[in-house]
Amino acid sequence: SARGGSILNQLEAFLKKLPDSSLVVLIDEYDAPLTTVINDQFGFARVREALSAFYALLKSNDRVIRFLFLTGIITFNKLSIFSELNNLNDISLSPRYGSLLGYTHIELKEYFSEYLVRASKLLGLDEVRLLDDLTKQYDGFCFEETARQKVFAPWSLLKFMAEPERGLKNYWFESGGKSSVLIQYMKTHILSNPKDYAKTKSIALSHLSGSSDVDGLSDVGLLTQAGYLTIKNVEYETAFVGYPNREVSSSMAQLYTEQILDGRNLVQVGASDVIRELFNGNAEAVFQLLNKAFLSIDYKNYPVRDESSVRALAQVFLSCFGLEPSIEVHNNKGRSDLEVRAGITHWVFEFKVVREGESSEKRLEEAISQVLRQNHGKQHHVQELIRMVLIYSLQGRKFVKWQLVE
Known part of the structure; x- marks a missing residue:
């Protein structure tokens, strides 16, 4: 723009008056102007053009620059922005x-x-x-x-x-x-x-x-x-x-969660107390709170299709609280779906999905048998072990049954 050109002209006049090696230039987040228009193709091109002109001006007056230091997150078309300022050391x-x-x-x-x-x-x-x-x-x-x-x-x-x-x-x-x-x-x-x-x-x-x-x-x-x-x-x-x-x-789990829940977080969907109930060892409350999260999922972009989807979503939700859930934890007889430590309590989750026309009761029995047969969680020396089976209905988009395995 005319105003931008005027500013550059004033800056050039200022630079030409400076002695050699007299200027230190520090630019933090040089990409910030581009960030604000990342989704605007026309605006992005205009900002990039303006930045290119600015850096070209620095290059043409490099005799006065003693030291130049730039930081930034994204190297948007680095070569086109800095094509004139070609003496940078990355x-x-x-x-x-x-x-x-x-x-x-x-x-x-x-x-x-x-x-x-x-x-x-x-x-x-x-x-x-x-x-x-x-x-x-x-x-x-x-x-x-x-x-x-x-x-x-x-x-x-x-x-x-x-x-x-x-x-x-x-x-x-x-x-x-x-x-x-x-x-x-x-x-x-x-x-x-x-x-x-x-x-x-x-x-x-x-x-x-x-x-x-x-x-x-x-x-x-x-x-x-x-x-x-x-x-x-x-x-x-x-x-x-x-x-x-x-x-x-x-932090990443929180970002994923906001995407998965269509812009909301676990507090907004009423599921944030799951962390407290995990520490308290309250299985029924965990079942209810996980359901609140799963019922709020943006199914258009994040459809739940199978057990691995359920497992992955549960891992993301639990990671929001600073917990470190692990999926597919192996022992000498098999592997569990998800395990997580909350204080003195070590939780082992086994997830099964039930499709339309299938028996949720049968799936529950299969899951319990699998946990017992493969000794899920028994390899750990923990103060309290809770092994929980949850059955997820693909049609209902929620957990329909749960049971603890003694």
Whole structure:
């Protein structure tokens, strides 16, 4: 626009007056203007054109720039935006800078030793246990292509150290884990099938460092660059990515849940108390609350077709609370559908589906027999074991029977 051109002219006049190597330019989230118009093809092109003009101006006056540093989540058409600014050094996947965006274990112990002692006393944990809990909750981010350097999320760690008496809360999601680019993307896209929620995913390293336009965005690439997925290991030129820690896996489950429940969360559909009932060991309440969640599913985009669908959805719902449900847990005689620990109680769930015309009572008997025959959950040394069978009606879209297996 004319106004934009005028601003660039004023900026150019300003830059030409500066001495050589006198200007430091720091730009955080350079992609933010593009994020707001990610679903507007015309607007996206105009913003990209304006950004290209701005960076071309910096390039033509590079004599005055001593240091230029940019951060951003998405490399939208990186080459077209920065085609003029071609002397940038992309350090996104460089092992040399792998610890730049978080705290390492060494840094945590060296610079936060007094805070760790204080937190340990306030929470009644020894320091070894505390460090282990912090690692599971906030560590695991990897930003370099060798997958050797892991770091803690700095914001979450600092928030915990400031108020350790509050426990290990989900600070990352509260402070920006629900990134604007992801929210805009989700307005016109759905996330992957819930069956893929906990699976390790793969992506070419070139897709993480190369350019991409709106139409070429993949949810795996987007989630990796937004911090939900992180590099776990690398084989040849393929990165295998997954959730870095419990905090992020819980946040991701919340996003999945909002998609699955058509924009609502478990509180809004009346199912949030399931976490309390799991800790209390109240099987009947768990049955009722899971039904509230399943009856609220957006069946157009997330149809429930089989046992694996039921299992995957239950895993996502339970993960929202910071629990770590595991599916297909093996022992020497078979495998259970889903297991989850809630305090001193270890839950084992066996799901069966019943189609139109089939007997739910027969399915219940089959499931109970399977749990007993395969000794589900018996391999664990736990204080309290609850084994529960649930029968899901594909026609009724709800659980119709349940029973505990003694």
